Amino acid sequence: MKTLDFLFQRLVKAVLVVIGVVILNFLLIHLAPGDPAAVLAGEAGAGDEKFIAQLRAQFGLDQPLHWQLWTYLKGVLSGDLGFSYRNQVPVSRLILDRLPATLLLTASAFVFSLALGIVLGVAAAYRRGSVADSVVMTGALVFYATPLFWVALMAVLVFSIHLDWLPPFDMETIGAGYTGWARAADIAEHLVLPTVTLGMFFTAIYTRLTRASMLEVMGLDFVKTARAKGVPKGRIVRRHVLRNAILPVFTFASVQAGQLVGGAVLTETVFAWPGIGRLMFDALMQRDYPVLLGVFLVTATVVVIVNLVTDLLYRIVDPRIEAAG
Amino acid sequence: MTFLRRFAHNYGALVGLAILLVVVAVAILAPVFFPSSPWESAGVPLLGPLEDPQFPLGTDMLGRDIAAGLAYGARVSLLIGVVSTAVAVVIGVSIGALAGFHGGRIDDLLMRFTEFFQTIPALAMAIVLVAIFNPSIVSITLAIAVVSWPPVARLVRGEFLSLRSREFVQAAIVVGQTGPRIMLTQILPNAVSPIIVTASLMVATAILTESSLSFLGLGDRNMMSWGFMIGAARTMLREAWWMSVFPGVAILLTVLAINLIGEGLNDALNPHLRGRRG
Numbered sequence: 001m002k003t004l005d006f007l008f009q010r011l012v013k014a015v016l017v018v019i020g021v022v023i024l025n026f027l028l029i030h031l032a033p034g035d036p037a038a039v040l041a042g043e044a045g046a047g048d049e050k051f052i053a054q055l056r057a058q059f060g061l062d063q064p065l066h067w068q069l070w071t072y073l074k075g076v077l078s079g080d081l082g083f084s085y086r087n088q089v090p091v092s093r094l095i096l097d098r099l100p101a102t103l104l105l106t107a108s109a110f111v112f113s114l115a116l117g118i119v120l121g122v123a124a125a126y127r128r129g130s131v132a133d134s135v136v137m138t139g140a141l142v143f144y145a146t147p148l149f150w151v152a153l154m155a156v157l158v159f160s161i162h163l164d165w166l167p168p169f170d171m172e173t174i175g176a177g178y179t180g181w182a183r184a185a186d187i188a189e190h191l192v193l194p195t196v197t198l199g200m201f202f203t204a205i206y207t208r209l210t211r212a213s214m215l216e217v218m219g220l221d222f223v224k225t226a227r228a229k230g231v232p233k234g235r236i237v238r239r240h241v242l243r244n245a246i247l248p249v250f251t252f253a254s255v256q257a258g259q260l261v262g263g264a265v266l267t268e269t270v271f272a273w274p275g276i277g278r279l280m281f282d283a284l285m286q287r288d289y290p291v292l293l294g295v296f297l298v299t300a301t302v303v304v305i306v307n308l309v310t311d312l313l314y315r316i317v318d319p320r321i322e323a324a325g
Numbered sequence: 326m327t328f329l330r331r332f333a334h335n336y337g338a339l340v341g342l343a344i345l346l347v348v349v350a351v352a353i354l355a356p357v358f359f360p361s362s363p364w365e366s367a368g369v370p371l372l373g374p375l376e377d378p379q380f381p382l383g384t385d386m387l388g389r390d391i392a393a394g395l396a397y398g399a400r401v402s403l404l405i406g407v408v409s410t411a412v413a414v415v416i417g418v419s420i421g422a423l424a425g426f427h428g429g430r431i432d433d434l435l436m437r438f439t440e441f442f443q444t445i446p447a448l449a450m451a452i453v454l455v456a457i458f459n460p461s462i463v464s465i466t467l468a469i470a471v472v473s474w475p476p477v478a479r480l481v482r483g484e485f486l487s488l489r490s491r492e493f494v495q496a497a498i499v500v501g502q503t504g505p506r507i508m509l510t511q512i513l514p515n516a517v518s519p520i521i522v523t524a525s526l527m528v529a530t531a532i533l534t535e536s537s538l539s540f541l542g543l544g545d546r547n548m549m550s551w552g553f554m555i556g557a558a559r560t561m562l563r564e565a566w567w568m569s570v571f572p573g574v575a576i577l578l579t580v581l582a583i584n585l586i587g588e589g590l591n592d593a594l595n596p597h598l599r600g601r602r603g
Contacts, residue, residue, distance in 0.1 A: 020441050032457045039457070145581035147533055149540050150555055150573035153562060161563055262448025266537055270559070280449070281541060284456055296453045300445050307444065 003315060010311055014304045021300045022076045025293045026069050032289075037061055043287030045085030081297065082290035091294040095276055099298070101171055102275030104187075105267065106260050108195045113202035114253055118246065120203070121210025126237055128215065136207060143204035148263050152197040152270035159193060166193050169272040198267040202256060209252055213245040220244075254310035261299045331593040338589020344582035348575075352399035359393035363549040367393070374567050383567045385557065391567065395575050398551040401544075402579060405466050406532040412470035413531075414524050417477025422508050424478070425485025432482070439478045447472040451534060455543045462545045465538060469531050480523055484516035518594035525587035529580045536576050551576050 029039045037055050038046040045051045056062065060071045075082075081091035124136040143151075160168035172178070172186045217223065218241055226236050261277075268277035276295050283291035332338055351358075361367065366388035367380070374383045374391075382391040424435040454468035488494060489512065497507045538544060539552030551572040558568035 017441055017444050021445060024445075028453065028457050033459065141584065142577070142581065145529065145533075145584055146577050147536050147540070147552070147555075147573065147580075149537060149552075150569070150576065153555065153559065153569050154573065157562055157566055157569075258444065258446035259448070261446040262537075265448060265452070266540070269541065280452065284452065284541060284543070287456075289457065292453055292456055296449050299449050303446055304444060 006315065007312065010308055014308045017304050018297075018301050019073070019077075021297050022073055023069065025076075025297060026072050028293070029289075030065070039289045040082060042085050042283075042289050042291070048085070051085060076297070081294035084288055084291050086286050086288045087291075091290050094279060094291060095294055095298050098274060098276045098279045101273060102261075102264055102268070102277060103302075105191070105194055105198065105273055105275060106264050108191060109198035109202070109263075109267075110253070110260060112195050113199035114206055114249075116199070117203045117206025118210050118249065120207040121249075122214060122237065122242060124207065124211045125214035125218065126233075137211070140204040140207040143200045144208070146201070148197065148201055149266040149270055151200055152194070152267055155193050155197050156270070166190075168193065171274050194267050194271045194273050197270075198260070198263050201263060202260065205256070206249060206253065209249050210245065213248050214241055217241045217245040250310075251314075254307060257306040258303045261303060328593050332589050335589040335592055337585045338592075341582040341585025341589065344578055345586060348399050348579050348582070349403065351396050352403050355393075355396035355400060359390065359396055361393075363389065363393040363397040365389065371561075371565050373565075374571075382571050383565070385554075385568050386561055386565065391554070391571055394549050394554050395551070395571060397549040398554060398572065398575065399579070401462075401539075401548045401550040402532045402535060402576070405462065405469065405535045406528040406583075409466045409469035409473065409531045409535075410524055410527045412467065413474040413527060414477055414520065416470065417474035418481050418513070418520065420474070421478035421481025421483075422485055422513065425482035426489055426504065426508055426512070428486070435478070436482065439475045442472070443475040443479075445472075448534065448537060451538060452541065452543065455538055460538075460543045460545055462548060465535060465543070465545065468538075469534050472534075473527055473531060477520065477523055477527075480519055481516060484519065485512055488512045488515055522587060522591045522594060525583060525590055529583040529587065532576065532580055532583070 029036050032039050037052045037059075040055045040059060041048070041052055058071075059075075060068050063071070079092055081095065083089075084091050084094055087094060120136050120140070124133045127133050156168040159166050167173070167190050171190050172183065173190075176186065178186050214237075223236060223240055226240050227233075231240075264275065265277035265280050267273065268275045269281040272278065276298065280292060280295040282288070283295065367390045368377065368384050368388050370384060370386050370388040372380050372384040372388075375381060376383065380390050380392065382395065384390055385394075420435050420439060424432040424439075451468045451472050454471060455464050458464040458468075485508070494507060494511055497511045502511070535550070536552030536555070539550040540556040541552075542556060544550050544553045554572040555569050558565065558572070561568050
């Protein structure tokens with residue numbers, strides 16, 4: 001029962017955030033310098049009188065503002081994200097085509113960074129004060145301070161241009177016509193550099209977080225008890241400490257979903273990865289505002305959904321959270 | 326005194342401070358070292374580093390001096406980093422203080438508002454804001470401020486919530502001080518150190534965000550910035566590695582320095598929290 005209540009509350013909150021973003025988009029269209037119709041048309045469409053007139057009618061731009069907002073909200077919530085004059089297709093079509101590539105990239109970067117970050121963090125905490133600890137923590141500090149897009153370029157410079165190990169651009173070899181497993185392997189090969197690039201920044205965060213969390217738990221009484229009982233150190237770390245230390249890391253990881261999306265925009269831009277991040281960059285270059293606003297809304301929505309799902313997963317994984325409310 | 330001593334004992338923080346001082350000096354002295362505009366073609370295009378002693382870091386495809394670009398870029402990075410953080414702190418402190426001091430429905434409302442901004446992907450929102458309002462130093466600074474205030478608001482709210490029930494605040498209420506006066510003169514001074522720590526780390530994030538924006542072509546057209554230089558170097562990666570390597574190192578060192586200082590401040594100002602931060 002309580003879980004149902006919680007689910008309902010979280011769902012309402014999630015929907016409110018999405019509606020909030022739609023309203024924000026609406027405000028931006030109207031606050032932007034110049035004619036709202038021109039913004040809705042994008043730079044390419046602004047010269048086409050017929051298209052502008054059609055937009056005026058569609059969005060009721062001669063109606064009072066609250067009416068326009070209502071029209072806009074209705075449109076967006078029924079899946080109409082506007083029309084990209086530049087590409088001559090609905091914005092929602094463009095985004096849906098590109099979404100899988102972004103999900104693949106962000107998911108693999110997420111798994112990569114979380115796994116590597118936890119391993120490095122545990123190792124650093126286990127050998128606190130050692131040379132390995134210093135090396136790992138210095139590395140984390142450096143990657144935490146490095147701009148993602150620059151890491152991407154450096155990765156291309158070293159691993160594609162100089163060493164020629166990995167392909168620098170696109171998601172698969174164009175014109176190769178691979179199918180089945182061969183195609184999957186081809187995509188995987190293209191996925192390596194973007195994943196590692198996008199993941200390194202987050203690896204740095206998770207490493208530091210895991211180490212700090214581990215050290216905190218290691219100082220607790222029950223760990224001393226286990227040690228006094230003569231439980232081997234490796235077992236203490238795996239069984240006693242890690243299990244308790246990992247929850248804050250997961251919590252933080254879910255909060256990072258938004259940042260991961262932001263990182264994807266930069267990574268996809270450098271690697272010409274055909275996702276919505278790259279789409280956002282192209283829209284920027286072409287001043288294609290409907291696409292820009294559409295991508296913004298969709299990324300926010302994806303983040304809201306990710307947060308919602310992790311919240312629910314927590315309640316299933318750790319019953320203590322329910323008590324904490 | 327104890328604060329300074331604790332800070333000085335932190336080796337990393339001192340290194341950070343030294344690096345930052347160099348960057349600040351370069352930013353201030355940019356017009357002295359490089360009197361002509363960093364946009365001007367100064368020499369032969371695509372000179373490698375050390376090929377010509379006049380251009381120790383080389384030139385780009387239009388013959389612009391990379392070193393001059395770095396020096397002027399430092400100005401933009403530091404300026405936007407500091408100003409946008411200041412704006413974000415003002416927004417965050419105002420909202421957090423009101424929420425924490427009043428509690429109840431005001432708190433609820435303001436915190437929902439804060440959560441909303443925290444949920445939205447920050448970089449995506451900054452991109453949209455700058456694109457719609459046209460890239461300029463003002464729009465970039467404000468956009469970064471708009472996406473970075475929520476952590477401050479949450480922090481300040483927490484501090485205000487816990488401080489407002491303390492005796493000295495109760496005493497001020499009994500004496501008849503007004504709400505705003507209590508917030509500004511009684512509670513805020515007691516919440517300053519965590520705000521300073523958070524703000525210092527925010528400057529680093531702001532510099533990274535600014536560089537990302539200008540890399541994506543959303544920089545101020547009149548100001549040379551590190552992100553722009555890397556963006557321009559993208560197509561020349563194969564021919565001229567120095568065009569992208571040096572500006573990246575500049576960003577990395579500056580952000581690293583500020584992070585180190587922030588951690589040093591954290592240890593020095595909140596010794597009881599030592600090691601709690603990730």
